[in-house]
Amino acid sequence: MRGQGRAVVAMTRIRIRVLGPVQLEVDGAEVRLTPLTTRLLVRLVAAEGEAVPVRTLRRDVWGMADEPRHLAQRGRNEVQKRVLELRRALDPRQDGTAARVLRTEQQVTVAGPETAYRLVPGPGEVDSEEFTAVVGAALLAPPATAAHRLGEALAMVRGRPLAEVHGEEFAAAYIRRLAALQDSARRELVSARTRLGRPDLALPVAESIARDHPDDREAARTLDALRAELRARHGDELLRHAVPLPGRRVDVVLLRGDLFEQQDANLVVGFTDTFDTATDQDVVISRGSVQGQLVDHLFAGQRRLLDEKLQAGLRGVPALGTESVRDKPRGRRVRYPVGTTVAVPVDGRRVFATAYSRLGNDLVARSRHEDLRTSLESLWAAVAVHGQFRPLALPLIGAGLARVTELDRGQLAALIVDSFIAACRRDPALTPELRIVIRAEDLAGTDLGPVEKRFQQAGPGEGET
Known part of the structure:
Protein backbone atom coordinates (compact mmCIF):
# COMPACT_ATOMS: atom_id res chain seq x y z
CA MET A 1 0.00 0.00 0.00
CA VAL A 120 35.62 -1.73 16.99
CA PRO A 121 32.82 -0.86 19.42
CA GLY A 122 30.63 2.18 18.92
CA PRO A 123 30.23 5.13 21.30
CA GLY A 124 29.05 4.03 24.72
CA GLU A 125 29.46 0.32 24.01
CA VAL A 126 32.52 -0.15 26.29
CA ASP A 127 32.22 1.30 29.78
CA SER A 128 35.94 2.06 30.10
CA GLU A 129 35.90 4.24 26.99
CA GLU A 130 32.80 6.08 28.19
CA PHE A 131 34.46 6.48 31.61
CA THR A 132 37.55 7.99 29.96
CA ALA A 133 35.50 10.47 27.95
CA VAL A 134 33.30 11.57 30.86
CA VAL A 135 36.22 12.04 33.25
CA GLY A 136 38.26 13.90 30.63
CA ALA A 137 35.44 16.41 30.11
CA ALA A 138 34.68 16.71 33.82
CA LEU A 139 38.28 17.58 34.70
CA LEU A 140 37.90 20.77 32.63
CA ALA A 141 34.43 21.71 33.91
CA PRO A 142 33.32 24.14 36.67
CA PRO A 143 32.88 22.58 40.15
CA ALA A 144 29.14 21.83 40.06
CA THR A 145 29.30 20.23 36.60
CA ALA A 146 32.52 18.41 37.49
CA ALA A 147 31.05 16.99 40.70
CA HIS A 148 27.96 15.70 38.90
CA ARG A 149 29.85 14.13 35.98
CA LEU A 150 32.61 12.65 38.11
CA GLY A 151 30.04 11.11 40.43
CA GLU A 152 28.34 9.49 37.43
CA ALA A 153 31.65 8.26 36.03
CA LEU A 154 32.86 6.74 39.29
CA ALA A 155 29.51 4.98 39.70
CA MET A 156 30.48 2.91 36.61
CA VAL A 157 33.43 1.38 38.49
CA ARG A 158 32.39 -1.95 40.01
CA GLY A 159 35.83 -3.16 41.05
CA ARG A 160 39.35 -3.60 39.69
CA PRO A 161 39.44 -2.91 35.91
CA LEU A 162 39.91 -6.03 33.77
CA ALA A 163 39.96 -8.10 36.94
CA GLU A 164 40.21 -11.42 35.06
CA VAL A 165 43.61 -10.54 33.55
CA HIS A 166 45.08 -8.37 36.28
CA GLY A 167 48.86 -8.77 36.41
CA GLU A 168 49.18 -10.01 32.83
CA GLU A 169 51.57 -8.06 30.63
CA PHE A 170 49.21 -7.39 27.73
CA ALA A 171 46.70 -5.67 30.04
CA ALA A 172 49.17 -3.84 32.29
CA ALA A 173 49.28 -0.52 30.42
CA TYR A 174 45.50 -0.42 29.96
CA ILE A 175 44.85 -1.16 33.63
CA ARG A 176 47.42 1.43 34.75
CA ARG A 177 45.78 4.09 32.60
CA LEU A 178 42.31 3.34 33.95
CA ALA A 179 43.54 3.18 37.55
CA ALA A 180 45.33 6.53 37.18
CA LEU A 181 42.24 8.09 35.61
CA GLN A 182 40.03 6.75 38.40
CA ASP A 183 42.44 8.20 40.94
CA SER A 184 42.38 11.59 39.22
CA ALA A 185 38.59 11.48 39.10
CA ARG A 186 38.35 10.78 42.83
CA ARG A 187 40.80 13.52 43.77
CA GLU A 188 39.03 16.07 41.57
CA LEU A 189 35.66 15.00 42.98
CA VAL A 190 36.95 15.68 46.50
CA SER A 191 38.14 19.11 45.37
CA ALA A 192 34.87 19.95 43.57
CA ARG A 193 32.64 18.91 46.45
CA THR A 194 34.80 20.84 48.90
CA ARG A 195 34.59 23.98 46.76
CA LEU A 196 30.83 23.54 46.62
CA GLY A 197 30.67 23.56 50.42
CA ARG A 198 29.90 19.83 50.75
CA PRO A 199 32.78 18.37 52.77
CA ASP A 200 30.33 15.72 53.99
CA LEU A 201 30.09 14.35 50.43
CA ALA A 202 33.81 14.77 49.82
CA LEU A 203 34.77 12.82 52.95
CA PRO A 204 33.91 9.24 51.84
CA VAL A 205 35.77 9.76 48.56
CA ALA A 206 38.81 11.12 50.39
CA GLU A 207 38.67 8.11 52.73
CA SER A 208 38.74 5.72 49.78
CA ILE A 209 41.79 7.50 48.32
CA ALA A 210 43.66 7.37 51.64
CA ARG A 211 42.76 3.70 52.04
CA ASP A 212 44.12 2.84 48.58
CA HIS A 213 47.22 5.02 49.03
CA PRO A 214 48.28 4.63 52.67
CA ASP A 215 51.69 6.26 52.02
CA ASP A 216 50.30 9.29 50.19
CA ARG A 217 50.87 12.25 52.53
CA GLU A 218 48.77 14.62 50.44
CA ALA A 219 45.79 12.24 50.61
CA ALA A 220 46.22 11.96 54.38
CA ARG A 221 46.38 15.77 54.78
CA THR A 222 43.26 16.22 52.66
CA LEU A 223 41.39 13.66 54.74
CA ASP A 224 42.46 15.28 58.01
CA ALA A 225 41.41 18.73 56.75
CA LEU A 226 37.95 17.48 55.72
CA ARG A 227 37.39 15.82 59.08
CA ALA A 228 38.48 18.97 60.91
CA GLU A 229 36.13 21.12 58.80
CA LEU A 230 33.20 18.81 59.48
CA ARG A 231 33.93 18.77 63.21
CA ALA A 232 34.01 22.56 63.24
CA ARG A 233 30.88 22.80 61.11
CA HIS A 234 28.91 20.39 63.25
CA GLY A 235 29.73 22.35 66.39
CA ASP A 236 27.15 21.19 68.91
CA GLU A 237 25.53 18.71 66.54
CA LEU A 238 25.26 15.25 68.05
CA LEU A 239 23.55 13.50 65.18
CA ARG A 240 22.33 14.34 61.67
CA HIS A 241 20.43 12.06 59.33
CA ALA A 242 18.33 12.57 56.22
CA VAL A 243 14.77 11.34 56.52
CA PRO A 244 14.27 8.38 54.12
CA LEU A 245 11.96 10.13 51.66
CA PRO A 246 11.85 9.89 47.86
CA GLY A 247 13.07 12.86 45.89
CA ARG A 248 13.63 15.46 48.60
CA ARG A 249 15.95 16.25 51.49
CA VAL A 250 14.68 16.62 55.06
CA ASP A 251 17.16 16.44 57.93
CA VAL A 252 16.76 15.39 61.54
CA VAL A 253 19.38 16.94 63.81
CA LEU A 254 20.02 16.34 67.49
CA LEU A 255 22.16 19.01 69.07
CA ARG A 256 23.43 20.11 72.44
CA GLY A 257 22.38 23.59 73.45
CA ASP A 258 19.62 26.04 74.32
CA LEU A 259 16.30 25.98 72.48
CA PHE A 260 16.09 29.76 72.51
CA GLU A 261 19.42 30.11 70.70
CA GLN A 262 17.88 28.63 67.53
CA GLN A 263 17.10 32.05 66.12
CA ASP A 264 16.58 30.94 62.50
CA ALA A 265 13.98 28.34 63.44
CA ASN A 266 10.39 28.11 64.56
CA LEU A 267 10.18 26.79 68.12
CA VAL A 268 8.03 24.20 69.88
CA VAL A 269 7.14 24.66 73.55
CA GLY A 270 5.16 22.08 75.51
CA PHE A 271 2.18 23.23 77.58
CA THR A 272 -0.43 21.69 79.81
CA ASP A 273 -4.06 21.39 78.81
CA THR A 274 -4.85 24.70 80.61
CA PHE A 275 -2.12 26.69 78.80
CA ASP A 276 -0.93 28.23 82.05
CA THR A 277 1.94 30.71 81.91
CA ALA A 278 2.14 32.02 85.48
CA THR A 279 5.57 31.44 87.05
CA ASP A 280 4.94 33.35 90.29
CA GLN A 281 6.74 31.57 93.12
CA ASP A 282 7.14 28.51 90.83
CA VAL A 283 3.74 27.26 91.97
CA VAL A 284 1.79 26.73 88.74
CA ILE A 285 4.63 26.80 86.19
CA SER A 286 8.30 26.45 87.08
CA ARG A 287 10.34 29.49 86.07
CA GLY A 288 13.13 27.16 84.99
CA SER A 289 10.90 25.17 82.62
CA VAL A 290 10.81 25.85 78.88
CA GLN A 291 7.38 27.47 79.35
CA GLY A 292 8.79 29.72 82.03
CA GLN A 293 11.81 30.69 79.95
CA LEU A 294 9.60 31.47 76.95
CA VAL A 295 8.19 34.60 78.59
CA ASP A 296 11.64 35.92 79.51
CA HIS A 297 13.38 35.11 76.23
CA LEU A 298 10.79 36.09 73.62
CA PHE A 299 8.33 38.36 75.45
CA ALA A 300 10.75 40.40 77.58
CA GLY A 301 9.14 39.07 80.75
CA GLN A 302 5.69 40.37 79.78
CA ARG A 303 3.48 37.36 80.39
CA ARG A 304 0.37 39.31 79.37
CA LEU A 305 1.61 39.51 75.75
CA LEU A 306 2.00 35.74 75.55
CA ASP A 307 -1.39 35.20 77.21
CA GLU A 308 -3.11 37.45 74.68
CA LYS A 309 -1.65 35.55 71.74
CA LEU A 310 -2.46 32.18 73.26
CA GLN A 311 -6.07 33.22 73.93
CA ALA A 312 -6.39 34.54 70.38
CA GLY A 313 -5.26 31.18 69.01
CA LEU A 314 -7.56 29.24 71.34
CA ARG A 315 -10.74 31.14 70.45
CA GLY A 316 -11.76 28.64 67.81
CA VAL A 317 -10.89 25.55 69.88
CA PRO A 318 -13.80 23.91 71.78
CA ALA A 319 -12.95 23.61 75.46
CA LEU A 320 -13.40 20.33 77.30
CA GLY A 321 -14.74 22.11 80.38
CA THR A 322 -14.01 24.59 83.13
CA GLU A 323 -12.87 23.78 86.65
CA SER A 324 -14.46 25.47 89.64
CA VAL A 325 -12.53 27.88 91.81
CA ARG A 326 -12.95 25.49 94.72
CA ASP A 327 -11.48 22.51 92.82
CA LYS A 328 -8.68 24.54 91.22
CA PRO A 329 -7.99 27.70 93.17
CA ARG A 330 -4.79 28.59 91.30
CA GLY A 331 -4.04 28.89 87.60
CA ARG A 332 -6.33 28.79 84.60
CA ARG A 333 -9.45 26.68 84.83
CA VAL A 334 -10.47 26.16 81.17
CA ARG A 335 -9.25 22.83 79.85
CA TYR A 336 -8.52 22.03 76.19
CA PRO A 337 -7.97 18.66 74.50
CA VAL A 338 -4.48 17.17 74.72
CA GLY A 339 -2.92 17.81 71.34
CA THR A 340 -4.28 21.34 71.00
CA THR A 341 -1.60 23.40 69.27
CA VAL A 342 -1.48 27.18 68.93
CA ALA A 343 0.84 28.92 66.45
CA VAL A 344 2.02 32.04 68.27
CA PRO A 345 3.63 34.66 65.97
CA VAL A 346 6.82 36.21 67.36
CA ASP A 347 9.11 38.50 65.33
CA GLY A 348 8.34 36.91 61.97
CA ARG A 349 8.49 33.29 63.10
CA ARG A 350 6.24 30.97 65.08
CA VAL A 351 6.25 29.42 68.54
CA PHE A 352 4.09 26.30 68.45
CA ALA A 353 2.50 25.93 71.90
CA THR A 354 1.30 22.34 72.11
CA ALA A 355 -0.59 20.74 75.00
CA TYR A 356 0.92 17.33 75.72
CA SER A 357 0.09 16.99 79.44
CA ARG A 358 -2.78 17.49 81.90
CA LEU A 359 -2.35 19.85 84.83
CA GLY A 360 -4.03 18.27 87.83
CA ASN A 361 -5.88 20.30 90.42
CA ASP A 362 -2.91 19.54 92.65
CA LEU A 363 -0.86 21.58 90.10
CA VAL A 364 1.16 18.53 89.03
CA ALA A 365 1.46 18.03 85.25
CA ARG A 366 1.10 14.45 84.06
CA SER A 367 1.49 12.93 80.60
CA ARG A 368 1.47 9.49 79.01
CA HIS A 369 2.99 7.93 75.92
CA GLU A 370 -0.35 8.20 74.09
CA ASP A 371 -0.73 11.88 75.05
CA LEU A 372 2.67 12.74 73.61
CA ARG A 373 1.98 10.89 70.36
CA THR A 374 -1.36 12.71 69.97
CA SER A 375 0.30 16.04 70.69
CA LEU A 376 3.03 15.39 68.10
CA GLU A 377 0.54 14.51 65.37
CA SER A 378 -1.36 17.75 65.99
CA LEU A 379 1.92 19.66 66.12
CA TRP A 380 3.07 18.47 62.67
CA ALA A 381 -0.32 19.38 61.20
CA ALA A 382 -0.04 22.91 62.61
CA VAL A 383 3.54 23.26 61.35
CA ALA A 384 2.45 22.24 57.86
CA VAL A 385 -0.08 25.11 57.83
CA HIS A 386 1.74 27.86 59.75
CA GLY A 387 5.44 26.90 59.67
CA GLN A 388 6.38 28.78 56.46
CA PHE A 389 8.82 25.93 55.66
CA ARG A 390 11.34 27.12 58.25
CA PRO A 391 13.54 24.82 60.33
CA LEU A 392 11.72 23.62 63.44
CA ALA A 393 13.44 23.33 66.84
CA LEU A 394 11.96 21.61 69.86
CA PRO A 395 13.19 20.41 73.25
CA LEU A 396 12.99 16.80 74.32
CA ILE A 397 9.27 17.02 75.03
CA GLY A 398 8.15 14.63 77.73
CA ALA A 399 11.46 14.66 79.60
CA GLY A 400 10.72 17.63 81.88
CA LEU A 401 8.49 18.07 84.90
CA ALA A 402 5.51 16.59 83.01
CA ARG A 403 7.53 13.48 82.42
CA VAL A 404 6.33 10.58 80.29
CA THR A 405 7.44 7.95 82.76
CA GLU A 406 7.07 4.95 80.42
CA LEU A 407 9.94 6.18 78.20
CA ASP A 408 13.52 7.24 78.89
CA ARG A 409 15.12 10.18 77.10
CA GLY A 410 16.47 8.15 74.20
CA GLN A 411 13.09 6.49 73.64
CA LEU A 412 11.38 9.89 73.74
CA ALA A 413 13.74 11.18 71.05
CA ALA A 414 13.05 8.07 68.95
CA LEU A 415 9.28 8.56 69.36
CA ILE A 416 9.56 12.17 68.16
CA VAL A 417 11.65 11.08 65.16
CA ASP A 418 9.25 8.25 64.26
CA SER A 419 6.26 10.58 64.42
CA PHE A 420 8.08 13.22 62.36
CA ILE A 421 9.07 10.75 59.61
CA ALA A 422 5.47 9.58 59.32
CA ALA A 423 4.30 13.21 59.06
CA CYS A 424 6.87 14.01 56.36
CA ARG A 425 5.54 11.15 54.27
CA ARG A 426 2.05 12.65 54.52
CA ASP A 427 3.10 16.24 53.88
CA PRO A 428 6.14 17.00 51.68
CA ALA A 429 6.30 20.68 52.71
CA LEU A 430 6.51 20.30 56.47
CA THR A 431 9.96 21.66 57.26
CA PRO A 432 13.44 21.28 55.76
CA GLU A 433 14.97 20.43 59.15
CA LEU A 434 13.85 19.18 62.55
CA ARG A 435 16.18 20.01 65.44
CA ILE A 436 15.81 18.25 68.75
CA VAL A 437 17.70 20.40 71.28
CA ILE A 438 19.10 18.67 74.35
CA ARG A 439 20.45 20.68 77.27
CA ALA A 440 24.13 20.08 78.01
CA GLU A 441 23.34 19.01 81.58
CA ASP A 442 20.89 16.37 80.30
CA LEU A 443 23.17 14.86 77.69
CA ALA A 444 24.91 12.34 79.95
CA GLY A 445 21.53 10.81 80.78
CA THR A 446 20.37 10.59 77.16
CA ASP A 447 21.10 7.48 75.11
CA LEU A 448 20.91 8.41 71.43
CA GLY A 449 21.21 4.78 70.35
CA PRO A 450 17.45 4.35 69.77
CA VAL A 451 17.46 7.25 67.29
CA GLU A 452 20.46 5.87 65.40
CA LYS A 453 18.74 2.50 65.29
CA ARG A 454 15.63 4.07 63.74
CA PHE A 455 17.66 5.44 60.83
CA GLN A 456 19.62 2.21 60.38
CA GLN A 457 16.37 0.30 60.11
CA ALA A 458 14.86 2.84 57.72
CA GLY A 459 17.87 2.90 55.40
CA PRO A 460 18.87 5.80 53.12
CA GLY A 461 16.20 7.63 51.21
CA GLU A 462 16.20 8.64 47.58
CA GLY A 463 16.54 12.19 48.71
CA GLU A 464 19.81 11.50 50.56
CA THR A 465 23.12 12.40 48.98
Missing part, protein backbone atom coordinates in the same frame (compact mmCIF):
# COMPACT_ATOMS: atom_id res chain seq x y z
CA ARG A 2 1.12 3.53 -0.79
CA GLY A 3 2.08 5.77 2.13
CA GLN A 4 2.94 2.88 4.38
CA GLY A 5 6.63 2.97 5.31
CA ARG A 6 8.80 0.07 6.25
CA ALA A 7 9.11 -0.84 9.90
CA VAL A 8 12.41 0.31 11.40
CA VAL A 9 14.31 -2.52 13.03
CA ALA A 10 16.34 -1.38 16.01
CA MET A 11 19.97 -2.39 15.95
CA THR A 12 21.32 -4.65 18.65
CA ARG A 13 22.42 -2.75 21.77
CA ILE A 14 25.79 -3.84 23.15
CA ARG A 15 27.43 -2.98 26.45
CA ILE A 16 30.84 -4.37 27.38
CA ARG A 17 31.75 -3.75 31.02
CA VAL A 18 35.38 -4.10 32.07
CA LEU A 19 35.47 -1.69 35.05
CA GLY A 20 35.24 -4.68 37.33
CA PRO A 21 34.42 -8.32 36.52
CA VAL A 22 33.86 -8.53 32.77
CA GLN A 23 30.24 -8.49 31.63
CA LEU A 24 28.70 -8.57 28.17
CA GLU A 25 25.17 -7.23 27.85
CA VAL A 26 23.16 -7.54 24.64
CA ASP A 27 19.85 -5.72 24.42
CA GLY A 28 19.97 -5.15 28.17
CA ALA A 29 20.45 -8.81 29.12
CA GLU A 30 23.70 -10.30 30.40
CA VAL A 31 25.25 -12.92 28.12
CA ARG A 32 27.36 -15.60 29.75
CA LEU A 33 30.54 -16.55 27.92
CA THR A 34 32.91 -19.45 28.47
CA PRO A 35 36.12 -18.55 30.33
CA LEU A 36 38.28 -18.67 27.19
CA THR A 37 35.87 -16.54 25.20
CA THR A 38 35.74 -14.05 28.08
CA ARG A 39 39.54 -13.81 28.02
CA LEU A 40 39.41 -13.33 24.26
CA LEU A 41 36.99 -10.43 24.69
CA VAL A 42 39.17 -8.86 27.39
CA ARG A 43 42.27 -9.21 25.21
CA LEU A 44 40.58 -7.43 22.33
CA VAL A 45 39.34 -4.65 24.61
CA ALA A 46 42.86 -4.19 26.01
CA ALA A 47 44.16 -3.71 22.46
CA GLU A 48 42.25 -0.39 22.39
CA GLY A 49 41.17 -0.68 18.76
CA GLU A 50 44.35 -2.29 17.41
CA ALA A 51 44.17 -5.52 15.41
CA VAL A 52 45.51 -8.56 17.31
CA PRO A 53 47.08 -11.38 15.24
CA VAL A 54 46.11 -14.99 15.86
CA ARG A 55 49.59 -15.87 17.15
CA THR A 56 49.34 -13.09 19.75
CA LEU A 57 45.91 -14.28 20.78
CA ARG A 58 47.20 -17.83 21.21
CA ARG A 59 50.01 -16.54 23.39
CA ASP A 60 47.96 -14.15 25.55
CA VAL A 61 44.62 -15.94 25.77
CA TRP A 62 45.66 -19.59 25.61
CA GLY A 63 49.20 -19.22 26.95
CA MET A 64 50.56 -21.04 23.88
CA ALA A 65 53.75 -19.27 22.80
CA ASP A 66 55.95 -20.60 19.95
CA GLU A 67 53.62 -23.41 18.92
CA PRO A 68 55.16 -26.09 16.66
CA ARG A 69 54.32 -25.57 12.98
CA HIS A 70 52.31 -28.80 12.76
CA LEU A 71 50.00 -27.51 15.55
CA ALA A 72 49.57 -24.00 14.17
CA GLN A 73 46.49 -24.88 12.13
CA ARG A 74 44.83 -26.46 15.16
CA GLY A 75 45.57 -23.27 17.11
CA ARG A 76 44.04 -21.10 14.40
CA ASN A 77 40.94 -23.28 14.40
CA GLU A 78 40.62 -22.89 18.18
CA VAL A 79 40.84 -19.11 17.86
CA GLN A 80 38.25 -19.09 15.07
CA LYS A 81 35.93 -21.21 17.20
CA ARG A 82 36.08 -18.72 20.08
CA VAL A 83 35.71 -15.76 17.72
CA LEU A 84 32.60 -17.41 16.27
CA GLU A 85 31.18 -17.91 19.77
CA LEU A 86 31.82 -14.25 20.60
CA ARG A 87 30.20 -13.07 17.37
CA ARG A 88 27.11 -15.14 18.03
CA ALA A 89 26.88 -13.63 21.48
CA LEU A 90 27.25 -10.11 20.07
CA ASP A 91 24.72 -10.62 17.30
CA PRO A 92 21.89 -12.95 18.35
CA ARG A 93 19.54 -11.42 15.76
CA GLN A 94 22.16 -11.61 13.00
CA ASP A 95 21.58 -8.00 11.96
CA GLY A 96 25.24 -7.33 11.15
CA THR A 97 26.29 -6.14 14.59
CA ALA A 98 29.01 -8.77 14.88
CA ALA A 99 30.59 -7.79 11.58
CA ARG A 100 30.59 -4.14 12.67
CA VAL A 101 32.02 -4.72 16.15
CA LEU A 102 34.42 -7.65 15.61
CA ARG A 103 36.30 -7.46 12.31
CA THR A 104 38.59 -9.96 10.60
CA GLU A 105 41.67 -8.56 8.88
CA GLN A 106 44.75 -9.85 7.11
CA GLN A 107 48.20 -8.62 8.13
CA VAL A 108 51.32 -8.95 5.97
CA THR A 109 54.26 -10.53 7.82
CA VAL A 110 57.62 -11.95 6.72
CA ALA A 111 56.08 -15.40 7.09
CA GLY A 112 53.17 -14.45 4.85
CA PRO A 113 49.66 -13.13 5.48
CA GLU A 114 48.27 -13.65 8.98
CA THR A 115 44.69 -13.35 10.25
CA ALA A 116 44.05 -10.72 12.94
CA TYR A 117 40.95 -9.57 14.80
CA ARG A 118 40.00 -6.02 15.74
CA LEU A 119 37.28 -4.93 18.22
